[in-house]
Amino acid sequence: MAPQRMSERRTSLIGALLTTIGPVSMAIYTPAMPELVHAFGTSDAAIKLSLSLYFFGFAFAQLLAGPFSDAFGRRIATLSFLGIYLLGSLFAAFAPSVELLLAGRLVQGVGASVGITVSRAIVRDQFTGPEAARILNMIGIMLAIGPAAGPTLGGLALALSGWQAVFFLMVSFGVFSWLIVAFLMRETTTPDRVLIKPSRLLGAYATLVTDMRVLFAAFVLAGTVGALYAQATMLPFILIKRVGLSPAEFGVGMLMQTGSFFLGSVALRILSPRLGERRALLTGLTLAGTGGACIALSVIFVEPTFLSIMMPVAICAFGMAFIIPYITTAGLQPHPAIAGSAAALIGFVQMGSGFLGGAVGALIGDPLQAFGIVIPAMELVAILAYVGFLHGSRRMA
Template sequence: MLKPDTLALTIVLALLTALGPLSTDMYLPSLPSIAAGFGATTGQAQLTLSAFLLGFAAGQFFYGPVSDRIGRRPVLLFGLGLYVLATLACALAPSIEVLIGARFLQALGASGPIVLGRAIVRDFYEGPRAGKELSRMGTIMGVVPAIAPLFGGVIAQVSGWRVTFGVMILCGLALAATVFLRLPESIRRKSKEPISFVAILKGFRSLLGHAGYRTYVSLSMLAYGGLFAFISGSSFVLQGLYGLSELAYAFSFSFVVVGFIGGTYLAQHLVGRYDLDDTIRFGVASLAAGGVLMLVLVASGAQSSLAISGPMAIYGLGVGLTMPQSMASALMPFPDRAGAASSLLGICQMTFAAILGIVLGRNLGGSALPLPAAIAVTGVLALAVSLGTERARRAPA
């Protein structure tokens, strides 16, 4: 069995939380060809991403509270099973409308592992140790979006986009087998709260009554919002406007991944010298700097794709510094409701990102400017929230 404070457990939890990014990043280079193959518009193709985010948010409503009541393992296995079946539907989709619907169901399954991965960390660890563990997971998890677009680009050129979903199926099956055979139940004391829609809503309202929780959720939401804006819009901007090939785009996408990995690695060392809030301050400064720099370069007419990918690496550094620490800080006051707290955090994060992605998709056209504008706004807002909520983050429950 996998045990706490071991690299093996960290790797498994990291791969569980990476299932969502894998399900988006691997097929990003294929978005233009998917649109062309189905005779769909750019906005319709982008909806396959936004539908995934909405499904991700919807699924997280139940996974955490239910796992608080009955345990992490059975709920995790259910999510992985749903993920595998829905991914098969994606691979066989006969139209863009069916693909959008199947992506929503795929996300319902994939949302379980990321919610429960965070909850398991809170079950096993506390305080800065939890933040360090989430950063370690982020470093490992960052390898997935680094290689997924490259792998997906090769598949798109050799075998077509449907094969990418076949690879996702294999990943889902491998993780389900690992959970079934090796992952122990982590919850120490199961919740006695009834499982009902009303009870879950009441629990979420209680969580939102904690000022510090609201603040850390907002920081995580804004950091991920800018990242998703890049994920959902970059293929159309870099391939459609800057003329990059599928493989060249995949290499360009790796800039943000390298930045993210660097941020999570740096965070592991910073939390040993500073507290979680200090590490977050470094992160939001990077978010704002990367977003504003990208906006300035694109608005000034820079012709190189590096005007997008270079500043996005700085933004990615900020994501790696901000998100793991914000998540750990949000869950810290709720050891008995870690699942519910993780669920609500994910709902807010994914819903905001999906809405931002839809708005961005409708405004992308002959100009690249909407992409850096969205990223700059989220980065600056994250910095403003961090600077303006010192008291809230130190407020008692």
């Protein structure tokens, strides 16, 4: 099928919808995590593992979803993986045991992996440079709405109808997304099935991982966005069990994080003509680093309260909004012919870091202590990765 061009608005709307699949599936779920411990008569560690398995499936399946979209087209790949996501959601909703719940969450993660990969690829297929960054920024603005409402909806559904309602919300979101892609998304690339051959697939990833511009761009996102995902395994237990919020209050309280990201995206849209790419990135990394330092200090010196936990998180989220559009564009720019694979690699590193951060947090044991160690360390990784990105860009110039 010959590639077709969509308008900036349609690309932004579809891109935002696809990007939200992963975060919304996490955000809706988090208020139910403490309740699931009681529902299945299991431990906190087992329910935390359900989120880690979701990250695991999400991260590794991207390595297939990206090349699959290069080889068979963005639409076919998206519809196929959304079907997998729906199966996983139904499986989890009717799980009679915690083991089957874990399996359902893993399948969900595999299906949701197509969202972040294809959303970035369709932007790269059609737009470059400042135009692409502008669309990614608009996606970021709209992206804030879904995850912002997710914990609130999840908390209310849990209070009204129990934990199964949380998964039925995911089923509804999956059906809606599938229909939007089926009827409104155009094919933006020329599929080439040769690209799915193992030799070509390995060759594409070898090209990408040896390009410091791509690799270090991925690690910048790993440190910032990955931290967002890693802390999702910690915040429900800190704010509900240590601070004393109810699941519904936790859901509303998470608006502070997503609202800050939304405000950061709006601020970037206003300030980007004055700041330019490099100064915007430096501003975002400075804020993310400051937020990370505040997290470490608050955990050490302050008895946890809602504001002591969430104010530094909000600072990190505000800074992250300045980072994502430009560093994503920079990472996808060098290799347009394998944009799906590049988006997959970046997404894999980003989500893989969230999985690793959550796993390290689980090993530490105490969620508050893990929060104070893991999240600041990840923000520091992002800053160091940007130094590596600048060095790689100079070498490749």
